Amino acid sequence: MNEIVRDRIDVALTVNGEPVEARVPAGQHLIDFLRLELGLTGAHASCEHGVCGACTVRVNGDAVRGCLMLAAQADGAEVWTVEGLTDTGEIADLQEAFVARNALQCGFCTPGMLVAAQELLAREDAPSRAEIREHLSGNYCRCTGYEAIVDAVETVATARAGKGGA
Numbered sequence: 001m002n003e004i005v006r007d008r009i010d011v012a013l014t015v016n017g018e019p020v021e022a023r024v025p026a027g028q029h030l031i032d033f034l035r036l037e038l039g040l041t042g043a044h045a046s047c048e049h050g051v052c053g054a055c056t057v058r059v060n061g062d063a064v065r066g067c068l069m070l071a072a073q074a075d076g077a078e079v080w081t082v083e084g085l086t087d088t089g090e091i092a093d094l095q096e097a098f099v100a101r102n103a104l105q106c107g108f109c110t111p112g113m114l115v116a117a118q119e120l121l122a123r124e125d126a127p128s129r130a131e132i133r134e135h136l137s138g139n140y141c142r143c144t145g146y147e148a149i150v151d152a153v154e155t156v157a158t159a160r161a162g163k164g165g166a
């Protein structure tokens with residue numbers, strides 16, 4: 001067995017509800033696998049040090065940093081990216097609120113923000129603005145000043161609560 005084969009690992013996971021099988025480099029990060037191998041470029045690779053949150057995706061129900069997880073560690077996992085959450089309509093109200101409240105400008109941080117915000121709203125019916133800020137504190141935005149993002153998430157939280165949750 002040569003070096004290249006030894007340094008690759010077979011994985012089987014689901015991504016956005018679809019089964020995926022691949023042989024991945026042992027050191028490849030999940031975000032690179034999603035972007036480079038699967039063409040899912042919604043989540044971004046930015047700091048690649050777990051600081052900015054641009055790479056946030058959902059793994060087994062939790063929002064995680066795609067730059068801090070190896071693709072090999074996702075073997076058997078259920079992964080959702082912003083593309084999948086868009087296709088299912090799960091975050092449609094959040095996306096509309098981000099547009100309506102001017103919560104995105106360049107949009108670079110937005111996919112990570114949406115995945116993180118949805119995680120919070122799935123757990124908390126009526127998070128306070130402080131809780132929203134705290135939950136999103138690991139997601140950096142260069143453009144918006146955050147106020148509009150908190151507005152958007154708060155708007156959706158209120159709307160969902162009014163409907164008895166989503």
Ligand code: FES
Binds near residue numbers: 046051052067
């Ligand atoms: S690219 Fe992963 S946290 Fe910045």
Ligand code: FES
Binds near residue numbers: 105106142
């Ligand atoms: S909208 Fe530009 S980084 Fe957040």
